[in-house]
Amino acid sequence: MLRNAERIDDSQLRNATLDSFLNPNTCIRHRIHVTDAVKSQIISTLIAQNLVNPADAASITGGVKAGVFPPVINDGSACPTLPMTFRATPGSNFGGHHSYPGGLAVHESFNDQSSINFADTYRGEYGVVGRQGLPIATGIIRDRDDADVNINQDVVLAAPIWHDWAKMMVFQWNADGTEFTELNFGGTGTNDNFGAAGDSRTGGHHIISIAETMARGLSPLLVITQASAHSAPTLGNEFKVVNWLRAAAILAQIDPVAKGYLVMDNGQLRLPPLAQLGSGTDLDKAGQGNVLVEYQIHNLSDADFVNSIPAVTTVQVLLAQVAPQFGYDASDVSRYNNFFRNVVLSNLSPERLMMIYDKRGIEEFVEEIRKLKHLHLI
Template structure:
């Protein structure tokens, strides 16, 4: 198999034999991490607080209605392969993590070495991330190493992001995804209404209130499933510890300095994004879908194609596939990996000056932007909840009890966004009145 030797792209087409051949120096580092395992360092076993989070999320009407909504949405996907895979991923409690199937510790070390060789991971993280790089790239799962590794918690109990960030409470993930899925579909509809209607003369018109059929194609399948798959790995990455806090997330997918085809650039991103892409690739979902999914954290526009390319490269290494052979990437006339021409993009080679781009890539990226409000909502709410906690008999300085019995249930049942909006309109007393609903029903 030909190996392409150009900046940051070494190793993409390495054989699986190389995947299990780490350098001697790196073996030493992994030995140190193995010693940490003996010393009970965290994030090397499924979270001790996962079951507590499951119990909260199972009883929250908000969380369960969000989960049920997402399952019903998946039934609207027309492509049978995408529909089956997506429903299995979020609604099957025994769903298999296919990119982790039968993966040995030796193979994991080999994959890490390939990522290092390709400049897609930072060696400094091995000594600072809990459990080392191997715990960040391969977070603990159930039945690890078997033919069917499984999620350490169900989709519905995971948070939407890390500690103190958006939707960071049990069940925040389905709530986040319910919003993002509706946003994604709405963006598609808005583009159809504004850019896809024509009058009787055959010329474009804007009439958002009409029932004219759009004459441009934007795939609802991609817009519906991409947000769900983008965050699918959060039950793996954001597990719960015994205190009710979350595991840390490793950022990778670049080295942080020379990621733009050897030039200055930083394509590192949250591990959930890469791990979810690896799973989609391993399940052989279509290139146009996987690239849409990959565009969540950055659309491949305005000079950012290299980021999406690097995330696809990284995911392909995790999935142990050749991304060019499977159609997820292509090689341009400068021997660089680029986004491939899908649909009719292959009718003209535009890659000398532009990126192979579908509208769905950018629309999915736009739909993932609720963090602009959701992050400040939760950071403000956390101060408010600490302030009102004594009213309900909780001491914020008793951290574990406060988080597990007050903070997490309040946010899982009410949501940070709802409390934030109530606070803006009704003040701190409005927050107290809202939380009092949970007190009256003996939820807290």
Template sequence: MERREFLKMGIVAGAAVAASALPAMAEASYTEFTLEDCLKLTPQQMAENSGAVMASWKYIQNQAAGIKNPMLRRAVLEIIADPAPKLLNVVSGRKKDVYKEFEKNGWITDISYDAFLPENGSAKKANQPFYTAPGSGYSSHHCYPGGLATHTALNVEMSLALYSNYGKIYGFNLDRDVVVAAQILHDLHKPWVFQWQQDGSCRGENKLAGTGEHHVLGVAESVVRGLPADVCVAQACAHNHPGFSKDEEAPVRWLKAAAVIADVDPVEYGLLAKDGMTLPLQRSMEAFVTHLGDHDWILTVPAVKWIIPVMEEIAMHDYGMNKAELNSKKFHAFRNAVFSQATVMNLYHLMQKDGKAALRKQVNAIVKA
């Protein structure tokens, strides 16, 4: 099939699926192409040719548009439309001071001043669209073009299920706006951190304040953009909850680090309690829901680790690749295309239920040998 034709067909298929509700994503279509096609496709084209990715992206946009608070709704929609690191406007001229503050507090180790923030950042335009970014590092969960969209969509749906169930069982409603906004934004700077590289892999991630740098930078971005404190606190709790003192130390640390980047007083902004030692009291239930909703990785991380070796076997057996090529653009383009079209979770489910032969058949249906 001519490249122009399969691109057009895939975008149409993706748009058709995206118009449906989230549960229909299991039946999302994909585009077929050759190995040569894979090498020519950009990450954006791969994402746009995936029915599952486009459906997830549409779902995220719809949920953001459903936020009732007009100022919060506008802010969330603006961020996902262009997740440019506006925080760079605030850090400009202060970077050395911010770096020294991180060093003093033990929030940064083995990272040079030059590598302190992800490269190529621009406050004017994001490095890539939200929907083309991977969900995590290249050997971790949702490591394909569009992985951030499928990861975020599932987490939002999980969070809304928790929100609904608290209402059904206990008879009270949490703040739905906070739940939706915090979960949509919990990985907002992955498009900056996990930039696609020339060899088809994505940029590695440094750590800030004891967690992946995307997390602290994302919370800082929300503060810089003036989002309400309760949303920023819930967003910070995506990686850990405040239920026990030892656990609460982590989001408190991340909020302090984000406040340094954003150049605000975390207590005055409302990110911390008056003593600066805990989250605001009484502790937000929405923060717990955001944390519980961000547990897609529990299954998706090992699923990737189990799938990649099988993909390597298929690449060598069916597509003539040698071992050296498994760490090259050729294999990366191949796996990016397959993962973006089918999603890792669908592939792992297929292998778990029907075996490696079924997985191989599915891969061959997406990329013609």
């Protein structure tokens, strides 16, 4: 991730992206001077604009407010800071993909590399021309100057890193080795499609991360690409991305239209048409389309959960079965999670263990875990 982030050309985006995961004392911009009174006002606005359903917070201690504003260090001050380091953060809810300490780094690095590969494949398949000036499909290209279509590499590199940034707040660890419960918001789940039937609710980490990039003044191209992780704004799904941007703007306390993240089109908020010029955007020279290929590339790159969720689901069952061989009992939840499950998954990963189990069987699965026993890690 460090290597990829350092390749971002735009200095503002590069420095902000490096700061986001390397600096444990980074200021959470969208939480600066956000007092309890301000939180209440923001929650009221989200509810009034049908961007949160209070019933969805029924299982969260502290309700909607705790789900939208997870506890942070120096809350409400001029520089609130993150409650967890990047290295300690899981990649999703407990039992979900990459749900172990360090899982966020694995998830983001995998997605970032996927984003790079997808962009190079798009360039190779659709952006290389032959002698007659017509496109020829060459597959993945490594020299991006060979392509005559503009795919913004800075955004390709940065969006997957920023997308899950708020997981350092949302998925804090409980004492028993489980995690905080995440609030889904960004809609009510009923008439979210510009008033028609639709459900735009999504994981709170997604919207909170967008609020942070907005608060840091990052470009519309980066922010909208980031917002497309959970759904590209295609095939009738533009309303989802629009609602996520609306909700994030409320958290960041900014006007999304004035900042160029949305436009008003015949009385309806829509995604803006953005020119792809260099490493940034220029709204004075906007292109025609409002759905850019960067959005779809980022959405594709975030799809590792298709493999990672089944992997962790299966491996958790296997770990509980073999745990007695290593002196652990899954019914002793705190000891099992903190000293066996989370340690095994952090060091070996569910994906690797699943591949070993699938191809070599349970005995090799156990032998892989024995490596940690020999190293006195379990």
